Amino acid sequence: MSENASSTISKQPFFRDPADERPLAKTLLILVALAFLAFFLLLPLISVFVEAFREGWGAYYEALVEPDAAAAIRLTLLVAAIAVPLNLVFGLCASWAIAKFEFKGKAFLITLIDLPFSISPVISGLVYVLLFGSGSLLGPLLKSWGIEILFAVPGIVLATVFVTFPFVARELIPLMQDQGSGDEEAALSLGASGWQTFRYVTLPNIKWGLLYGVLLCNARAMGEFGAVSVVSGRIRGLTNTMPLHVEILYNEYNMVAAFAVASLLALLALVTLALKTLLELRFGAGNAGGRH
Amino acid sequence: MEVTINNIRKEFERFPALNDVSLKIASGELIALLGPSGSGKTTLLRLIAGLDFPTAGKIFFGDEDASHHSVQERNVGFVFQHYALFRHMTVAENIGFGLKVRPSSSRPPKSEIRRRVSDLLDMVQLGGLEKRYPNQLSGGQRQRVALARAMAIEPRILLLDEPFGALDAKVRKELRRWLREFHDRTGHTTVFVTHDQEEALELADRVVVMSQGKIEQVGSADDVYDRPGSPFVFSFIGESSHLPVEVKEKTVLFQGQPIGISEPVEGGGELFFRPEDVSLVDAQDALFGKVTACRRLAGTRIAEIDIANEGHAPYHVEVEVPLHAPVALGSEVRFRPTRWKVFTNG
Ligand SMILES: Nc1ncnc2c1ncn2[C@@H]1O[C@H](COP(=O)(O)OP(=O)(O)O)[C@@H](O)[C@H]1O
Ligand SMILES: [Mg+2]
Numbered sequence: 001m002s003e004n005a006s007s008t009i010s011k012q013p014f015f016r017d018p019a020d021e022r023p024l025a026k027t028l029l030i031l032v033a034l035a036f037l038a039f040f041l042l043l044p045l046i047s048v049f050v051e052a053f054r055e056g057w058g059a060y061y062e063a064l065v066e067p068d069a070a071a072a073i074r075l076t077l078l079v080a081a082i083a084v085p086l087n088l089v090f091g092l093c094a095s096w097a098i099a100k101f102e103f104k105g106k107a108f109l110i111t112l113i114d115l116p117f118s119i120s121p122v123i124s125g126l127v128y129v130l131l132f133g134s135g136s137l138l139g140p141l142l143k144s145w146g147i148e149i150l151f152a153v154p155g156i157v158l159a160t161v162f163v164t165f166p167f168v169a170r171e172l173i174p175l176m177q178d179q180g181s182g183d184e185e186a187a188l189s190l191g192a193s194g195w196q197t198f199r200y201v202t203l204p205n206i207k208w209g210l211l212y213g214v215l216l217c218n219a220r221a222m223g224e225f226g227a228v229s230v231v232s233g234r235i236r237g238l239t240n241t242m243p244l245h246v247e248i249l250y251n252e253y254n255m256v257a258a259f260a261v262a263s264l265l266a267l268l269a270l271v272t273l274a275l276k277t278l279l280e281l282r283f284g285a286g287n288a289g290g291r292h
Numbered sequence: 293m294e295v296t297i298n299n300i301r302k303e304f305e306r307f308p309a310l311n312d313v314s315l316k317i318a319s320g321e322l323i324a325l326l327g328p329s330g331s332g333k334t335t336l337l338r339l340i341a342g343l344d345f346p347t348a349g350k351i352f353f354g355d356e357d358a359s360h361h362s363v364q365e366r367n368v369g370f371v372f373q374h375y376a377l378f379r380h381m382t383v384a385e386n387i388g389f390g391l392k393v394r395p396s397s398s399r400p401p402k403s404e405i406r407r408r409v410s411d412l413l414d415m416v417q418l419g420g421l422e423k424r425y426p427n428q429l430s431g432g433q434r435q436r437v438a439l440a441r442a443m444a445i446e447p448r449i450l451l452l453d454e455p456f457g458a459l460d461a462k463v464r465k466e467l468r469r470w471l472r473e474f475h476d477r478t479g480h481t482t483v484f485v486t487h488d489q490e491e492a493l494e495l496a497d498r499v500v501v502m503s504q505g506k507i508e509q510v511g512s513a514d515d516v517y518d519r520p521g522s523p524f525v526f527s528f529i530g531e532s533s534h535l536p537v538e539v540k541e542k543t544v545l546f547q548g549q550p551i552g553i554s555e556p557v558e559g560g561g562e563l564f565f566r567p568e569d570v571s572l573v574d575a576q577d578a579l580f581g582k583v584t585a586c587r588r589l590a591g592t593r594i595a596e597i598d599i600a601n602e603g604h605a606p607y608h609v610e611v612e613v614p615l616h617a618p619v620a621l622g623s624e625v626r627f628r629p630t631r632w633k634v635f636t637n638g
Pocket of ligand 1: 305332
């Protein structure tokens with residue numbers, strides 16, 4: 001297949017591709033698209049950084065090391081550090097099961113995985129309030145054992161896990177379905193154990209897709225606002241994540257501080273985007289050449 | 293390694309892919325599983341390998357009941373239809389994989405693995421390609437890497453699923469001969485799946501003809517071609533024509549008329565014959581019909597004939613005629629099968 005992929009049809013100099021627009025229309029289309037992008041994406045992004053640095057580096061730095069901001073950053077990192085590995089494991093298990101086995105309720109499981117994408121994050125948060133709130137069965141019981149879920153770190157982690165769990169699975173399911181189980185069977189027939197098969201065959205086959213899913217999952221875990229805001233209680237220095245902290249600062253008209261913290265989130269988005277593009281380059285190349 | 297398959301049944305969600313299949317494979321034999329697509333060849337091969345497990349029945353490796361042994365325990369070399377080479381590993385890593393994953397007690401040292409890989413590469417005539425990746429190889433080369441990889445674990449039996457299926461005609465022919473030589477050199481008990489009868493007849497010591505999850509016939513190329521055991525085998529292997537006939541007082545009647553051949557078993561049935569087992573005659577008790585088409589085939593000519601007695605629907609048959617025979621289009625020819633088989637109904 002790779003032989004064919006490299007042979008492209010040479011361009012005919014005298015005939016225009018019928019799908020090509022006229023030059024004017026082409027220029028117009030590109031300009032509109034660029035203007036749209038600039039206005040809705042680039043401008044806001046730049047304004048975040050402009051605002052953050054309006055009072056100089058010093059104020060920017062102050063805003064980030066201020067105890068409440070530092071606490072919010074730490075909490076966000078902690079939540080991501082728990083939610084991402086959990087969803088990595090869950091995503092691997094779910095996509096493995098879906099791609100390689102036939103079982104009853106498979107279609108239901110696939111739908112279920114998509115659930116967090118299709119419902120509003122606020123509702124995702126409210127579900128946990130219902131489950132663990134003071135009016136629920138579980139909440140008071142856990143409280144009597146000294147375990148706080150709502151308005152505490154566990155609740156934030158739960159809500160984040162819920163909101164971010166489709167990312168890894170969604171990325172891996174089509175990939176693994178496409179690859180089938182031929183390679184795994186080959187490894188097993190050569191005497192490899194289940195773990196060796198996973199380690200040497202499955203993982204290398206899915207690693208780029210997996211990394212990509214983890215990146216997206218992480219970006220969302222750090223950036224989630226809605227669901228987390230419902231369960232967090234927004235106790236400054238204790239249960240505020242970065243997005244929540246930004247909102248509080250903003251509501252207090254503390255613009256420089258708000259945008260300083262926001263700029264970190266924006267930076268995270270940019271790094272994710274850059275890595276994603278890089279991965280797609282590798283991933284894409286690997287796909288084109290690696291299939292046989 | 294001798295392999296015995298006893299009354300195997302395999303169901304996929306109630307649908308029987310294999311039904312009461314029994315087969316004995318002698319040590320060192322080269323066996324072909326031949327049948328149309330969907331006849332259960334791959335399923336049988338996977339059951340022997342331990343990649344799937346039978347719904348009922350047993351599989352023995354020698355005297356040992358392997359029915360419940362995992363694929364790892366069975367130690368078989370399996371070459372997959374699409375090779376299933378590990379695309380992120382080099383040729384050498386692919387071939388050495390089975391040795392690398394052995395438990396440390398039986399794993400050869402790295403230098404030994406390297407030496408074995410290099411020997412195997414020489415054996416499949418791919419020396420020097422160690423560092424290539426699978427996508428840098430041609431189809432035929434991938435096929436041989438897959439074979440070398442399977443041989444690296446010193447398997448007790450070698451199983452190949454449509455080993456030449458994905459290759460073009462010329463490479464197919466070359467590899468076919470090469471596999472036969474390879475088998476004769478290594479002496480491995482080998483089972484390969486194919487839907488190409490030419491491949492099966494040319495290559496295998498014995499051919500297992502399968503249809504709809506059952507074994508129709510097991511025999512040498514001569515057996516299945518010259519003495520087909522069932523209507524299916526007769527029509528599936530080689531060219532043939534068939535006509536509904538009746539045997540009365542040992543005479544074969546077609547549409548009530550004697551056709552000049554006799555059979556011991558009385559009753560209705562189906563007469564099968566091959567195009568080359570026919571001679572043109574000048575007698576009344578013979579098959580006759582109009583030539584509807586004629587085509588040259590290497591050293592002979594094939595005439596297509598519509599056989600019809602008045603008041604009956606025509607039957608289409610093909611017969612081989614000598615190059616000089618007078619078989620103009622539209623002319624009437626009379627012929628008798630010289631070798632034939634009547635499969636009586638019921
Ligand atoms: N994993 C499976 N699930 C359901 N049906 C299967 C499966 N594998 C094979 N079959 C069915 O079993 C029959 C035999 O298949 P197979 O052994 O692959 O045939 P062949 O290799 O002779 O073409 C086919 O009808 C096929 O659809
Ligand atoms: Mg098959």
